[in-house]
Amino acid sequence: MSSAETLARIQEVKRRREAELLHKANVVAVGIGYRQRGGRSTDELCLVVSVRHKVPLEALAPEDRIPSEIDGVPVDVQEVGTLRAL
Secondary structure, eight states: OOHHHHHHHHHHHHHHHHHHHHTSTTEEEEEEEEEEETTEEEEEEEEEEEESSOOOGGGSOGGGOOOSEETTEEEEEEEOOOOOOO
8 A cells, every 4th residue: 555545544544533432532633643652753644643641551441542543544542641732
């Protein structure tokens, strides 16, 4: 799949699933970006779910867990803290 096709696929999944993800506890934003590993960006484009802070999976209610893949699109959960408008 070309990078343009990959981006279009991720945009479609984001459009369809964003509202659902934003209703999960701790989620502050949903976007498209590059997966991070060890604090560094990779070249893997994915759906990015931004959370105030990461918590252990077992501390989350089942309905608040974010899967590692949604509709065939990889998902990366990234901690961003509290977002505030200036």
